[in-house]
Every structure is written in C-alpha cells, then in structure tokens.
Amino acid sequence: MEIGIVGAGVAGIGTAYELRDADTEVTLLEKSRGVGGRAATRRRNGCVYDHGANYVTPDPELEEFMRGQGDTGPVEIEGPVWTFDSSGTIEPGEERERPALTYEDGITRFAKGVFSQTDATLETETRVESIGHEGDRWRVNADEREYAFDALVMTPPAPQTAALLVDADWSDSLRGELTAAIEAVPYRTILTAVLHYPFEIDRPYYALVNTDKDHEIGWLSREECKPGHVPDDESVLIVQMAPDWSLERYGEPEEAIADASAGLAASLLDDPRLETPDWTDCTRWRHALPDEGIDDGVLTRVEDRSLHFAGDWVVGEGRVAAAFENGREVGRRLRG
Ligand SMILES: Cc1cc2nc3c(=O)[nH]c(=O)nc-3n(C[C@H](O)[C@H](O)[C@H](O)COP(=O)(O)OP(=O)(O)OC[C@H]3O[C@@H](n4cnc5c(N)ncnc54)[C@H](O)[C@@H]3O)c2cc1C
Incomplete structure (x- = not known):
C-alpha cells in the first residue's frame, strides 16, 4: 500500500x-x-532559537518517548513562566505541572x-x-x-x-x-520578533504570558534559558505579538515589525536598552494556532x-x- x-x-x-x-x-x-x-528552529551568529513553538509539554508517556530517542535527548527549560496584564503589571505565574522541553540544537530536533x-x-x-x-x-x-x-x-x-x-x-x-x-476552523495569526542583545537580561523568569489578552505582546521569552541556545553574556528575546496587532501589521517590512516589537518589549521590561537590539529576525505565522x-x-x-x-x-x-x-x-x- x-x-x-x-x-x-x-x-x-x-x-x-x-x-x-x-x-x-x-x-x-x-x-x-x-x-x-x-x-521550527533557526540559527544565527552562534545563537539557536525556536521561533514557532517554544517547547513541548509532554505527558509522562511522551516524555519517556522523547528521552529514549538516543544521544540528542531533550533539555528542560530553566525558569518559570510569569504573567502580565494590559497595564504591564508583571506577577509570578503558576507552577508548571509538566516539564517544558526543547533540545540543545532546537525544537526541530524532535x-x-x-x-x-x-x-x-x-x-x-x-x-x-x-x-x-x-x-x-x-x-x-x-x-x-x-x-x-x-x-x-x-x-x-x-x-x-x-x-x-x-x-x-x-x-x-x-x-x-x-x-x-x-x-x-478559526486560526490565530502571530508575528514573532526575535531580538538579539550583546548583554545579559537578568530576570527571575523564563517567559511572560499576557493573561488578559489585551496587551500588544502575547508572549515574551528568554531563549538563553534553553541550554545551548545563546552564548554567555548575550540575550535573545522571542516576542510573540497579539493576534490583532499581528493581523494589522502583517504586511509591514520585517524591520518595522522588529522595531515596534522592541519598543514594546523595552517598555514591558522597563529597560530602554531593549529598544535597540543589535540584530533581529521575524516570522509571519499566518496560521499560528487553531482557536477551536x-x-x-x-x-x-x-x-x-x-x-x-x-x-x-x-x-x-x-x-x-x-x-x-x-x-x-x-x-x-x-x-x-
Ligand atoms: C508562534 C507559535 C508558538 C507556538 N508555541 C507553542 C508552544 O510553546 N508549545 C506547543 O506545544 N505548541 C506551540 N505552538 C503550536 C505548535 O507549533 C503546533 O500546534 C504544531 O507544531 C502543529 O503541528 P502540525 O503538524 O499539526 O502542523 P504544522 O507544523 O503546521 O505542519 C504542517 C506542515 O505542512 C506543510 N505544508 C502546508 N501546506 C503544504 C502544501 N501545500 N504542500 C506541502 N506541504 C505543506 C507545512 O510546511 C508544515 O511543515 C506554537 C505555534 C506557533 C506558530
């Protein structure tokens, strides 16, 4: 057959x-x-970054399957996911029930x-x-x-x-x-901006998720919390923009999307240095996530x-x- x-x-x-x-x-x-x-994973200037799905949260059976796949087993992401709301207030989130896994050479390894x-x-x-x-x-x-x-x-x-x-x-x-x-079947659109900085961004969390769905940013994470992804003393932010924002700006040039995302990330993390990453990348996920x-x-x-x-x-x-x-x-x- x-x-x-x-x-x-x-x-x-x-x-x-x-x-x-x-x-x-x-x-x-x-x-x-x-x-x-x-x-999906990309590589640039010594950095590895997952610009679509950030990690896999497997049930115990899938986790065993992933861990049994040979030399290039998964790695666990260090640090919790905290929350923020439309006013930019950041708070600790709930404890993870399952590990968040990716791979040293990126999630495509799976x-x-x-x-x-x-x-x-x-x-x-x-x-x-x-x-x-x-x-x-x-x-x-x-x-x-x-x-x-x-x-x-x-x-x-x-x-x-x-x-x-x-x-x-x-x-x-x-x-x-x-x-x-x-x-x-309805799908959400997400623009992902990847922002690189030649310095560390020290925070007590791996990522922030917007819980009231009313901020321009939906998700922001620090790729350096994934073992093997970012050299020491550097930082890569993955900024996933909210669906309405993403749809409005979908056709804009990559630099404009990255600039606007960097401005919003700097304001959310209250750090003006983040307005000017030294390099950026961008992915347009037209059909990012099914809503139903x-x-x-x-x-x-x-x-x-x-x-x-x-x-x-x-x-x-x-x-x-x-x-x-x-x-x-x-x-x-x-x-x-
Ligand atoms: C920005 C973003 C963040 C996410 N974050 C997470 C996360 O942190 N954790 C998590 O678990 N999930 C996350 N997801 C969701 C997860 O990535 C998807 O649910 C999952 O990867 C879907 O897999 P799939 O095989 O169903 O579809 P896809 O991965 O879309 O696979 C479909 C394949 O079909 C190919 N294709 C399409 N049309 C054609 C054609 N005409 N001819 C040939 N090939 C074609 C595509 O290129 C693609 O490779 C995220 C997704 C996005 C976009």
Whole structure:
C-alpha cells in the first residue's frame, strides 16, 4: 500500500512513525526545506532559537518517548513562566505541572529524531498544488510532478487543507460538508520578533504570558534559558505579538515589525536598552494556532475514501504534543 502524507510537521511525522515497518510505502511531501513545520528552529551568529513553538509539554508517556530517542535527548527549560496584564503589571505565574522541553540544537530536533526512525521517503521543497481522485487512487500534483497513492493524509493547517479540497478534482457526496467543516476552523495569526542583545537580561523568569489578552505582546521569552541556545553574556528575546496587532501589521517590512516589537518589549521590561537590539529576525505565522477544533464526525466518515486528516486543528489544541499524538493515531488506524 502506498501512502502519501502532505506536510512533514509533527503530525505528519507522527503518522509516518506509526507506519514504520508496516507493509506500506510512505512518502512525505513537504513544501519547506525540512521537517518540523511550526515546531521550527533557526540559527544565527552562534545563537539557536525556536521561533514557532517554544517547547513541548509532554505527558509522562511522551516524555519517556522523547528521552529514549538516543544521544540528542531533550533539555528542560530553566525558569518559570510569569504573567502580565494590559497595564504591564508583571506577577509570578503558576507552577508548571509538566516539564517544558526543547533540545540543545532546537525544537526541530524532535521531528528530525522521530523521522530518522521511520523508513518514509521525504520530498522537501515540494509544495502540493492540487489533489484529485481517479479510480481507487489519490493523485497529488506538486512542483510539476504527479504522485499517486492508495491513501492520503492531509496535515497542513485547516485553511490550507481546505483550500486544496475546494479545488480538488474529486466528486463525492461528502465533499461539500467536509470542506465547509474544515474551512470553519478559526486560526490565530502571530508575528514573532526575535531580538538579539550583546548583554545579559537578568530576570527571575523564563517567559511572560499576557493573561488578559489585551496587551500588544502575547508572549515574551528568554531563549538563553534553553541550554545551548545563546552564548554567555548575550540575550535573545522571542516576542510573540497579539493576534490583532499581528493581523494589522502583517504586511509591514520585517524591520518595522522588529522595531515596534522592541519598543514594546523595552517598555514591558522597563529597560530602554531593549529598544535597540543589535540584530533581529521575524516570522509571519499566518496560521499560528487553531482557536477551536473541528466536529470530527465528517473526518471519520471520509476515512473509507482513504482520505485522512491529522494536526493540531483536528484535536483543537495548538500544541506540539497534541498534533504529534493525533498524527500517531491516524498512523495506527491506517496500519490497522
Ligand atoms: C508562534 C507559535 C508558538 C507556538 N508555541 C507553542 C508552544 O510553546 N508549545 C506547543 O506545544 N505548541 C506551540 N505552538 C503550536 C505548535 O507549533 C503546533 O500546534 C504544531 O507544531 C502543529 O503541528 P502540525 O503538524 O499539526 O502542523 P504544522 O507544523 O503546521 O505542519 C504542517 C506542515 O505542512 C506543510 N505544508 C502546508 N501546506 C503544504 C502544501 N501545500 N504542500 C506541502 N506541504 C505543506 C507545512 O510546511 C508544515 O511543515 C506554537 C505555534 C506557533 C506558530
């Protein structure tokens, strides 16, 4: 059986993992240059930073799985998460119930490590442009190549999955209901600014989260609390801007987004030096986090068409652990 998986984020990798050693040929088609999707890491000037998901909060079973993955095991983030409100008042937050884990070489290591245990074929820089159904097979067009699979697993964020279904060459009584249900999943947009400083920012917390959802900044964290990410005497702030702010400024140049974020970070942390980072980076996450899940009845009903869906929007939880587990569940069903 040939199985195609659109997207090599943690959900797609989870599906491929469960299909390892099964009597299947699995191909992952991924539009970007590597695996991990929104669990993303970049490197610059000796710094490593996670500019999408900050960490994984695994349940005990997943934690054991992560710790058993060989030499490049996860590292725990030092320091608590505190809170702030729209007036900028900072307060200690609640104790973490589960450890917050990433890797010395960044959170993408998780997907890379799991992928290395599969026998799937990975086609990177391969954007799926259209899908269709012919006979018993799913046809997939990507970068002027055509693939055919016995079963197809779609893992891009709901709006991107819905767009492929709207244009699909596939007539089926469930198609309208399916597409409408997926299109209805709301996603938040987040602009992430990465701000580097050639000095330490000494604070008693790893991160701050805005609890009343009324500040321009939604989340601010210190990447130097992750072992191996930032050289001594330097600092990298990850500033995730609130969804309304992010939507308003989405089309602005990166420098303008970083400048404005640095000004807001300086004011929140009450430190004017933070207005002028010595280098910056920026990521536009159009589909950052699902605000709700989907009524999955229709997803279950289309499975007998050998069409499957996995990802954070299927479970309604924008978390790496949830997306990965959902991908694994789909893999187990396909295997069964
Ligand atoms: C700013 C931000 C902060 C976050 N913070 C946290 C956090 O601290 N902790 C946490 O647990 N979670 C966090 N999350 C959420 C977490 O990253 C996601 O829930 C999880 O990574 C989703 O995985 P996924 O596989 O479902 O989707 P994705 O990671 O989006 O994977 C889908 C893949 O499909 C690919 N793709 C899309 N369209 C196509 C196409 N047409 N053809 C081929 N490939 C395609 C994409 O490139 C991507 O690799 C955060 C997310 C963001 C954006």
